[in-house]
Amino acid sequence: ARKPQVVIVATGGTIAGAGASATNSATYQAAKVPVDKLIAGIPELAQVAQVRGEQAFQIASESFTNEQLVELARRVSSLAKNPALDGIVITHGTDTLEETSFFLNLVVKTDKPIVLVGSMRPGTSMSADGMLNLYNAVVVAGSPEARGKGTLVVMNDQIHSGRDVTKRVNIQTNAFYSQWGPLGMVVEGKTFWFRSPVKRHTTASEFDIDAVTALPAVHIVYGSGSMSPELYQAAAKAGAQAIVHAGTGNGSVPNYAVDMLKALRSQGLHIVRSSRVGDGFVLRNSEQPDDRYDWVVAHDLNPQKAKILAALALTKTRDAKELQRMFWEY
Numbered sequence: 431a432r433k434p435q436v437v438i439v440a441t442g443g444t445i446a447g448a449g450a451s452a453t454n455s456a457t458y459q460a461a462k463v464p465v466d467k468l469i470a471g472i473p474e475l476a477q478v479a480q481v482r483g484e485q486a487f488q489i490a491s492e493s494f495t496n497e498q499l500v501e502l503a504r505r506v507s508s509l510a511k512n513p514a515l516d517g518i519v520i521t522h523g524t525d526t527l528e529e530t531s532f533f534l535n536l537v538v539k540t541d542k543p544i545v546l547v548g549s550m551r552p553g554t555s556m557s558a559d560g561m562l563n564l565y566n567a568v569v570v571a572g573s574p575e576a577r578g579k580g581t582l583v584v585m586n587d588q589i590h591s592g593r594d595v596t597k598r599v600n601i602q603t604n605a606f607y608s609q610w611g612p613l614g615m616v617v618e619g620k621t622f623w624f625r626s627p628v629k630r631h632t633t634a635s636e637f638d639i640d641a642v643t644a645l646p647a648v649h650i651v652y653g654s655g656s657m658s659p660e661l662y663q664a665a666a667k668a669g670a671q672a673i674v675h676a677g678t679g680n681g682s683v684p685n686y687a688v689d690m691l692k693a694l695r696s697q698g699l700h701i702v703r704s705s706r707v708g709d710g711f712v713l714r715n716s717e718q719p720d721d722r723y724d725w726v727v728a729h730d731l732n733p734q735k736a737k738i739l740a741a742l743a744l745t746k747t748r749d750a751k752e753l754q755r756m757f758w759e760y
């Protein structure tokens with residue numbers, strides 16, 4: 431039978447990392463091993479797909495810029511238009527994998543599986559996880575059941591929605607977690623599905639990377655006890671067109687910071703209330719009168735995901751009500 435055609439677009443990260451010895455599981459250099467060497471190291475890939483590699487970047491993911499995000503998405507969009515291709519795998523550092531997976535979920539117009547994958551240990555380490563993660567990612571990318579589900583993240587035998595997933599644990603291999611649960615699992619070269627995403631994505635999204643050339647700056651300010659309202663001002667000075675408030679609890683704002691946020695909103699910046707808590711969601715007019723202040727709430731999107739959606743939303747609208755609609759729908 432014809433094997434699915436899968437392209438592996440490599441961007442760096444620990445899955446391409448190398449350490450000095452087999453006991454170096456956490457001390458190593460990310461983004462060292464080229465994609466062709468990663469593929470050559472897993473001969474079993476040939477049993478599940480016809481694979482070729484493409485080196486997009488060779489970086490640690492914390493160094494991703496908006497420019498690289500747009501460039502990667504444009505490349506993925508163009509690959510997805512190739513009728514001979516069944517699926518795309520993207521190897522990526524784990525630190526900002528959740529930003530890239532959400533971004534691609536919103537802007538690439540395709541039903542084809544787009545699967546992001548990383549690893550927590552470099553390939554030189556004992557019990558390295560990258561080899562099986564990459565094999566599993568190729569299996570998912572070649573699987574017809576994976577079509578139409580938006581971008582997917584495959585790590586630690588689990589298949590997550592690229593929208594929901596977040597890096598929750600560092601050091602350990604069970605690093606990725608979705609508040610609403612993984613979509614399925616991949617075991618011994620087979621996929622097992624249990625749920626589907628309900629939020630708008632890919633073909634049903636109003637965003638299209640072929641029409642986006644740049645993203646406006648959006649910055650995150652972290653909430654805590656005894657914080658400084660001047661941090662919001664600094665974000666505005668740094669060019670932010672929206673500020674994501676990574677608030678305490680339900681996205682709460684200190685009483686002494688409210689005036690600053692109101693002033694910035696009156697200057698045209700958008701204020702998006704998210705939460706530093708991780709799980710749960712922020713509701714409008716809980717903690718602060720969002721209707722009165724014309725602020726937006728991030729719903730269940732964590733601050734870094736809210737930053738991605740806010741940036742894309744601002745390529746379409748300056749209206750806070752429209753922004754809020756998008757935060758409900760995506």
Ligand SMILES: NC(=O)CC[C@H](N)C(=O)O
Nearest residue numbers: 443444490491523524525
């Ligand atoms: N486990 C990892 O991939 C982390 C390595 C690096 N910080 C990155 O995100 O690329």
